[in-house]
Amino acid sequence: MTNSADTTRRDFLGWLAGLGTLLTAARGFPGSRPAPSQLPTRPIPGTAETLPIVGLGSSKPVLEIPTAGTEPLAAVIRVLLEHGGRVVDTSPRTPEIDAEFSSVLTAPEFRDRLFVTMKINTNGAAAGEEQMRQNQMLAGRRTLDLLQVESLRDLDAHWPNVLRWKDSGEARYIGVTVSNNRQHDDFEAVMRSEPLDFVQINYSVMEPGAEDRLLPLAQDLGMAVLINRPFMNGSYFGRVSGRTLPDWAPEFDCATWAQFSLKYILAHPAVTCVLTETTNPEHMEDNVGAGFGRLPDEATKRRMREFVQDF
Ligand SMILES: NC(=O)c1ccc[n+]([C@@H]2O[C@H](COP(=O)([O-])OP(=O)(O)OC[C@H]3O[C@@H](n4cnc5c(N)ncnc54)[C@H](OP(=O)(O)O)[C@@H]3O)[C@@H](O)[C@H]2O)c1
Numbered sequence: 001m002t003n004s005a006d007t008t009r010r011d012f013l014g015w016l017a018g019l020g021t022l023l024t025a026a027r028g029f030p031g032s033r034p035a036p037s038q039l040p041t042r043p044i045p046g047t048a049e050t051l052p053i054v055g056l057g058s059s060k061p062v063l064e065i066p067t068a069g070t071e072p073l074a075a076v077i078r079v080l081l082e083h084g085g086r087v088v089d090t091s092p093r094t095p096e097i098d099a100e101f102s103s104v105l106t107a108p109e110f111r112d113r114l115f116v117t118m119k120i121n122t123n124g125a126a127a128g129e130e131q132m133r134q135n136q137m138l139a140g141r142r143t144l145d146l147l148q149v150e151s152l153r154d155l156d157a158h159w160p161n162v163l164r165w166k167d168s169g170e171a172r173y174i175g176v177t178v179s180n181n182r183q184h185d186d187f188e189a190v191m192r193s194e195p196l197d198f199v200q201i202n203y204s205v206m207e208p209g210a211e212d213r214l215l216p217l218a219q220d221l222g223m224a225v226l227i228n229r230p231f232m233n234g235s236y237f238g239r240v241s242g243r244t245l246p247d248w249a250p251e252f253d254c255a256t257w258a259q260f261s262l263k264y265i266l267a268h269p270a271v272t273c274v275l276t277e278t279t280n281p282e283h284m285e286d287n288v289g290a291g292f293g294r295l296p297d298e299a300t301k302r303r304m305r306e307f308v309q310d311f
Pocket residue numbers: 056057058059060089090150151177178179200227228229230231232233234237258275276277278279280282283284286287
């Protein structure tokens with residue numbers, strides 16, 4: 001007889017074996033490659049749809065398109081897909097960058113395999129409408145998976161249109177985002193007053209504020225939760241640099257500092273998917289690895305917070 005802990009442990013060992021084979025292949029040794037383990041999924045509350053628990057925050061690879069081209073972005077999306085991931089979070093950029101980005105999202109190898117989340121991040125209803133059309137061009141289709149108003153920016157102006165686009169089928173799901181603890185009170189008020197399908201919130205082992213009220217509230221209200229800033233836009237790695245993982249990290253199948261924060265996040269039952277931003281396929285592989293194996297329990301999470309609090 002197996003239980004879910006056995007299953008996640010087996011998947012973790014499968015992920016480790018797949019990683020070993022990938023690295024061997026990358027070093028030029030031939031060998032047959034087993035199919036990589038597929039990420040666990042969690043439900044979008046109130047629907048029959050599920051999402052894999054690790055996704056890509058695309059800001060950095062998209063902003064680097066003018067200097068690095070589209071290949072680094074395509075490479076990290078390939079790693080994500082290989083492990084059963086499919087969530088890609090986006091924001092409107094310049095028309096030139098978005099045209100290049102769109103060529104990636106709509107390429108035959110990616111099109112129809114991704115759950116692409118989009119944003120409105122401007123002032124005024126007319127400019128918001130323009131961004132909606134830009135988002136549709138970016139996605140290469142009329143129906144967006146998820147439309148979010150970023151950081152509540154001019155929410156009153158955009159929200160009537162966002163509701164209308166959901167009614168008309170132009171957005172399957174709608175939501176709002178926040179990435180700063182100072183906006184959490186305003187965010188909570190919007191969560192309590194609006195019919196949101198998704199919320200996107202900043203949360204990590206060094207920025208755990210959302211677990212006080214926002215995450216339990218999302219659970220109570222049946223909202224799907226995306227997490228941003230898992231590494232505080234990279235500053236986390238500066239703080240853990242030169243430090244050794246605690247010797248109890250293997251107790252929850254944690255092999256790297258990236259997985260230390262991601263497993264902390266994924267252990268919260270409100271979380272649907274964590275968005276990790278990277279330009280590096282090996283980092284994407286590392287981040288996907290956090291989705292396999294055991295997760296820390298509440299006592300271990302407390303220990304994790306205490307361990308990093310003075311870093
Ligand atoms: N208000 C909003 O709606 C809002 C605000 C902020 C962010 N977001 C969303 O959240 C996403 C995540 O962005 P974030 O700012 O929160 O960034 P983050 O994921 O917290 O950190 C990204 C940084 O971590 C590095 N990194 C990633 N994986 C790593 C690994 N395994 N090992 C070492 N370094 C690693 C990346 O560098 P490398 O390229 O070298 O890997 C990058 O510099 C964004 O792309 C966006 O989609 C939304």
